[in-house]
Amino acid sequence: MHSLATGERYEMSPADCELHFMSFAFDGSHEGWMHPLIYGASVLIRDDSLWSPEFTYEQMHRYGVTVGVFPPVYLQQLAVHAERDGNPPAVRVYCFGGDAVPQASYDLAWRVLRPKYIFNGYGPTETVVTPLIWKAKAGDPCDAAYAPIGNIVGNRSAYVADANLNLLPVGVAGELYLGGLGVARGYLDRPGLTAERFIPDPYSTTGARLYRSGDLTRYRTDGLVEYVGRVDHQVKVRGFRIELGEIEARLLEQDPVLEVAVIAQPGPSGQQLVGYIVPVDAEVALSNERQAQLRESIKARLRESLPDYMVPTYLLFLEALPLTPNGKLDRKSLPKVDAQLMQQTYVAPQNDLEQQIAAIWADVLKLEQVGVTDNFFELGGDSIISIQVVSRARQAGIRFTPKDLFQHQTVQGLATVAEQGEGGLQVDQGPVRGQMPLLPIQQWFFDTPVPERHHWNQSVLLKPLKPLSAEALQQGLQALLEHHDGLRLKFVEEGAAWVATYAPLGQVTAAPLAAMQADALLWLADDATEDSLQALCDTAQRSLDLQQGPLLRAVLFTLRDGTQRLLLAIHHLVVDGVSWRVLLEDLHQALVQQAAGQTIKLPAKTSSSQAWAGQLQAYARSAALQQELGYWQAQLQDVDSGLPCDRATDQVVIKDARSVSTELDPSYTQRLLQDAPAAYRTQINDLLLTALARVITRWTGDSSALVQLEGHGREELFDSIDLSRTVGWFTSVFPVKLTPQPALADSIKLIKEQLRAVPNKGIGFGALRYLGTKRRNRPSRHWRCHASPSTIWASSMAASMSRMPGLPPAPKPRVPIKAPRLRWATG
Incomplete structure (x- = not known):
């Protein structure tokens, strides 16, 4: 029955000659001699040697072969030989058999060999050789990664089903189950395997059986079965x-x-x-x-x-x-990869540019050395650190953008797009004057009910290792104030709106802390003790004034034991995490230059907050940004943002908050920051947010968690803007609906995809919400989320400060940097 059916498909006749290429140890070889002989055709039998393509063509020409059945790899070699040397034999039918047929091999065979038909024969030994065959004529497309395996031959059945034998619809992949005539009875003396692979057929007569092929397939709309791959060729990586x-x-x-x-x-x-x-x-x-x-x-x-x-x-x-x-x-x-090659091997820089970039990476990432093939993000880099790398490179006369670093994640790749020497964006180095439109995050601040707006700070406490004079510190702070215009901003309430204005540049003065002199940027406190530090720092934190300024307060403490502490407190309206790295490096550089008797000279300014705000306002009204509106509205829909609690209230204030701290050892930190991101091709935030979403959904019983996320906000939206060294508050705040899965690995993958789907890293939400022209074209100003994780890498900040040998961080007393009566806001 089978040989008659296949011979009919092949249109065999006495005029045909089929090359019997397969070894007789291969089950399909028996079909290769039976159906030609049944139809009166002749058979050319290959000997036990493996013929070269040249010899195969020679024999096919000599004996007038019209039908040839070959494994896909070998048939591709024949096609390549014919394309190179020409003179392929006039074969009526070429058939792929014994393995999956990639689309490229199928297309090459048509283009070069030009037969009347190309067949793709499919079938396990357990179902008598080829229960399915695809007969393709010229012009029939493959339309898939692999050539289709066709439709059933003879009185057989073929089902695509899941592991529970539920039939799957057209286009959905599942395992191929074969039934009907030709199914074997089982494996000799292997009852366990027989029971596993040969199962009752629930869709046929009593006693009929199915064979589980182990092949992933799907039905196409034209009735053909498409091969996807082997179940056992699926691996977990x-x-x-x-x-x-x-x-x-x-x-x-x-x-x-x-x-x-x-x-x-x-x-x-x-x-x-x-x-x-x-x-x-x-x-x-x-x-x-x-x-x-x-x-x-x-x-x-x-x-x-x-x-x-x-x-x-x-x-x-x-x-x-x-x-x-x-x-x-x-x-x-296939040769195994050498075990040493499987490890990250150091590849040294090959030129001066690669050497400089590698040195910058090593310094910023605190590594002994960086090879040119090492991946920036697998070494522990992230979007914030990428800005620092860009800034450090610019100081060395090397220009590239954070976007370049994301696209070229190795030193070798980055060196191909980096530029050196003069050129690039030219920024006015003079002082910025006038008013500045409020940025979305600043609008959010003034839109939030805050009882003590003056007390919303960020601060660091440093411990000078050498005596630091008030005069040297004054000069260093003066350099910061002249260079970083954002530190001169004042915020004044005019009617129902707040206005930001750049104050004139003045001289930094010093005064005793006890005098509480508001216009003195530097306060001095002598004869302090470790115990009194907390109260003194608290006094300084509460001394900032949004309307009068300054929004920076420095306090130099001299303790009774002769050591010093330096507090820098800055209102959050004019500083963020990226800004701190810039400010601390610049202050350190200014102090070092003074100690060496040099004039203070800081790196060139980058674009001002004023310039960025102007561009962002225009962007908020653009058609391109309006296309994001649907995405942001979808994030805020169909999510119950409440958390189960004993007494629901909106009056949760910071003074009532309690914190739980934990510390990861260096080994675990390494696994979290480098090993796991390398294994899953993720960034650290993907892993932390996956854990958070899984915890919240278990707690609430909801399928999704609405989380307020923050980004650095310094996105590369405009070619005329560079914010890599600009001091200000650029943070973007935006909601993301996270939907975890039952399995941890699936959760990581899906949440990574959900986070990658955020357009332009979330900056558009704030622009639409606060700068959009029409209220109907804005996301709601009133929304709540399950959680608002502000990921502040203290270790990363400490790493930045620890590179300044004269000003390492000191243990900071627990001083409120925000007003204790401030409500806990989540959007």
Whole structure:
């Protein structure tokens, strides 16, 4: 029955000659001699040797072969040979058999070999060779990563179902179950395996059975079955289930790639993907330099269509893929990646530019050395640190943007887009004057009911290791005030609105703390004690005045034991986390230059907050930003933002808050900041927010958690703006609806995708909410969230300060930096 049916599909006749290429040990080989003979055709039988493409063509020409059945890898080699040397035989039917057929191989066979039909035969031994066949004529598209495996042959059945035997709709992938005539009775002397693979057929007559093929397939709308991959070729890498065949298909789409295989191999951090490539240009496999160039270009193309965790960690170039005697790919014979190569190896910079960039990374990330192939984010970098890297590079005369760093995450890649020397954006270095439109985060501050607006600060307490004179500190603070215009801002209430104005530049004066002289930026406190520090710092924190200024207060404490402490308190309206790094580095530089008898000279100014605010107002009215409105409205819908509590109230104030502190040891911190992000291709916030969302949804019983997130807000929206060294409060605040999954790995993946879906890192929400022209085109001003995590990396800030050997951080007393009666706001 089967041979008659297949012969009919092949349109066999006495005029045909079929090449019997397969080994007789292969089950499909018996079909290859039976159906031609039944229809009176002749058969050319290959001997036990593996024929070269040249010899195969020679025999096909000699004996007039009209039908040829080959494994996909070998048929591709035949097509490549014909494309290079020409003169393919006039074959009526080529058939792929024994393995999945990538689209690239299918297209190449049509283009070069030009048969009347191309067949793709599919079938396990347990169901008598080929229960499904696809018969394609010229012009029939593949339309998938792999060629379809066709429809049933003879009196058979084929179901695509899930593990519970629920039939799946068209287009949904599931395991292929085969039934009807031809299903084997089982495995000899293996009852357990027989019971696992051969199961009762619930869709047929009593006693009928199905064979579980282990192949992932789906039905197409035209009735053909499409091959997706092997169930056992699905591997878990970094917690994600991956189909290796999908990666192979994407690789084969690239012009330089001739043949490919992808496997998962154990590495230091778990399973790692290894890709084996036979390049079109055979000389690539002989040149390390060309391999490196091609490797990076191939990976870059893959990242355009695949998530990072599906991009092979290593790509190895081979002259040919290993084959079995049947001509099938021999995955077991693929060379293993050397264990040392599986580890991060140090690759030294090759030129001065790479050397400078690597040194900046090492300094900012506190590493001994950075190789040119190391990944910035796997080393512990993040978006905030990227701004610091950009700023440090500019000081060294190297120009690139944070966006460049996100797109080129290695020193080697970044060096290709970095520019050196004069040029780039020119910013007026004179003092900024006049008024400044309020930024969205400042609007949020004034829109929030705050009883003591003057007391909303950020501060640091430093411990000078050498005696610090009041005169030197005055000069250093004067340099900061002249250079960073944002420190001169004042905020005045005019009617129902607040207005920001730049105060004239004055001289920094010093006065005793006891005098409480408001216009003196520097206060001096002698004969202080460790016990009195808290009260004295509290006095300084409460001394800032939004309308009169200054919004910076410095206090130099001289303790009875002769040591000193330096408090810097700045109102949050004019400072953020990025600003602190800039200010502390500049103050340190000013003090060092004075000690060396030099004139204070700080790096060039970047764009002012005033310029940014003006551009942002125009952006808020743009059509491009209006397209984000639907996204933000969706975030605020269908989420109950309340948390279960004993006494629901909106009057939660800061003085009633209680904090719980925990500290992670260096090993755990390393795993959280570097190891886990490298394994999951995530950033630290993805992991922390996944944990938070899972906890909140368990607590509330809801499927989603509405979380208020913060970003640094210094996004690259405008070519004419550079905020890398600008002091101000640029924070973006925005809501995100997070929906975790039952499995932790699935939660990480989904929440990572939800966070990546936030447009322009959330800056548009505040612009629409506060700067939009029409109320109906704004997200609601009144919204609440489940949680408002402000992720402040104290260790990162401490790392920045610890690089200033003369001014390390001191243990800070617990002093309120915000008014105790302030309500706890969540949006």
